[in-house]
Amino acid sequence: MICPKCGFKNTTGANFCGKCNKKLNESNILSKNFLPPFDFKNKTSILLKALILIVAVVGISAMANAHPVSANSLSPSSHVGEVQNGTVYIESGFSGVVTVKNPITHKTVNLKVKYQPYSTGSGSIVTKNGYIITAFHVISDSNTLNNQNKLKKMSSEDIKWYVEEIGLINYIRKDPKLSSKFFKNTSNQDPEKAMEDVTNKFIKNGWVSTKSYKSTIYVKGLGLKGNGSNDSLKARLVDVGDSNKDQDIALLKVNPDKGKKLPALAVSAKNPKMGGKISVYGFPGKKMEARLNANSKTKHSASKASDYTPFVSSGRLIAKEPNAQGTVYYKTSAITAEGYSGGPVVNSKNRLTGVLVFGIGSKKNPKKMVASLYLSSKYIKKICNKNKVPITVA
Numbered sequence: 001m002i003c004p005k006c007g008f009k010n011t012t013g014a015n016f017c018g019k020c021n022k023k024l025n026e027s028n029i030l031s032k033n034f035l036p037p038f039d040f041k042n043k044t045s046i047l048l049k050a051l052i053l054i055v056a057v058v059g060i061s062a063m064a065n066a067h068p069v070s071a072n073s074l075s076p077s078s079h080v081g082e083v084q085n086g087t088v089y090i091e092s093g094f095s096g097v098v099t100v101k102n103p104i105t106h107k108t109v110n111l112k113v114k115y116q117p118y119s120t121g122s123g124s125i126v127t128k129n130g131y132i133i134t135a136f137h138v139i140s141d142s143n144t145l146n147n148q149n150k151l152k153k154m155s156s157e158d159i160k161w162y163v164e165e166i167g168l169i170n171y172i173r174k175d176p177k178l179s180s181k182f183f184k185n186t187s188n189q190d191p192e193k194a195m196e197d198v199t200n201k202f203i204k205n206g207w208v209s210t211k212s213y214k215s216t217i218y219v220k221g222l223g224l225k226g227n228g229s230n231d232s233l234k235a236r237l238v239d240v241g242d243s244n245k246d247q248d249i250a251l252l253k254v255n256p257d258k259g260k261k262l263p264a265l266a267v268s269a270k271n272p273k274m275g276g277k278i279s280v281y282g283f284p285g286k287k288m289e290a291r292l293n294a295n296s297k298t299k300h301s302a303s304k305a306s307d308y309t310p311f312v313s314s315g316r317l318i319a320k321e322p323n324a325q326g327t328v329y330y331k332t333s334a335i336t337a338e339g340y341s342g343g344p345v346v347n348s349k350n351r352l353t354g355v356l357v358f359g360i361g362s363k364k365n366p367k368k369m370v371a372s373l374y375l376s377s378k379y380i381k382k383i384c385n386k387n388k389v390p391i392t393v394a
Helices: 045-058 082-086 142-148 156-172 176-183 191-204 285-295 377-386
Strands: 087-101 108-125 131-134 208-220 232-240 250-254 277-282 311-322 328-332 344-346 352-361 369-376
Touching: 082 087, 082 108, 082 277, 082 344, 087 131, 087 156, 108 156, 108 208, 108 277, 108 344, 108 352, 131 352, 131 377, 156 176, 156 191, 156 208, 176 191, 191 208, 208 250, 232 377, 250 377, 277 352, 311 369, 328 352, 352 377, 369 377
Parallel strands: none
Antiparallel strands: 087 108, 087 208, 108 131, 131 250, 208 232, 232 250, 277 311, 277 344, 311 328, 328 369, 344 352, 352 369
């Protein structure tokens, strides 16, 4: 739904705007599709740094005015326990070979797009043989979220498009003439939208194509020690929640090394209790960037498992927020940040009681997070039962 006062896109079915807190009702609902207010755009620094470089070349720094959610109030866990081991860092990215025809020089070049992270989030290990719960939007098509306010699985054509976009970024940022030609009139445009428009223009004119393209999801974490290269495993997408009902949940599967059992979290058998204490575990983007850059001279994909100790934020359950499609969200006072999406929400007994979806800003300062919303364990059990995944419920 779109707030008639501030224009913010709200999607939980709650009776308040997540930005200005204006009361919402059915009479002023313009859209009922799900759109996380900050987390779904978690394309990593590969894209944004490239855009900033393009901006610097043509002198329109206004394009780079991004305002990430602050995570200063969050701190890393002080000890390693069952929940920390069961929390994983999820990173998806693209690779392939792109052919670009320069519309100015008319020269054609082939560019190899090495694996580049594109979005990150968090997740929970729910079985010893490698099933993992996360948020749908962590691995979904972000262009559909941007333009249609709808969760959508990544198709082959989507992957192809993203590889072409990354190839163009790597190519255009090295060419001042191309940068000036295609970005000189985009100073007031969102940087992601500007790059999206340029990519579509190149595709339409036959200036870019792909010879090969691939999407890869990596899962990393303390609980994966001794598995795979650098304690990380490739994951496949098994299933997702019902996007028509705004069920932002997904099921992944990794294959541990032979004989290895992963530290699985038990799923709560009970519904969340109002006023009950909860904790959210995950990997806030800015904090993770700082930690990984400080601890590793290599790319994130090669970072050690010890870098992936999850952060934690605690609070209490303060409200039940059903949406118009009947999907129930729970509001907690725990403060989260970009990158926490998909992370485990656990109760006082360390049982998995939900999956984190997004944060809510304050009335006076929407950039300051004051609460978070999550889907309950009901939806975790639902997607696991549907796919015959034998989870522990306690």
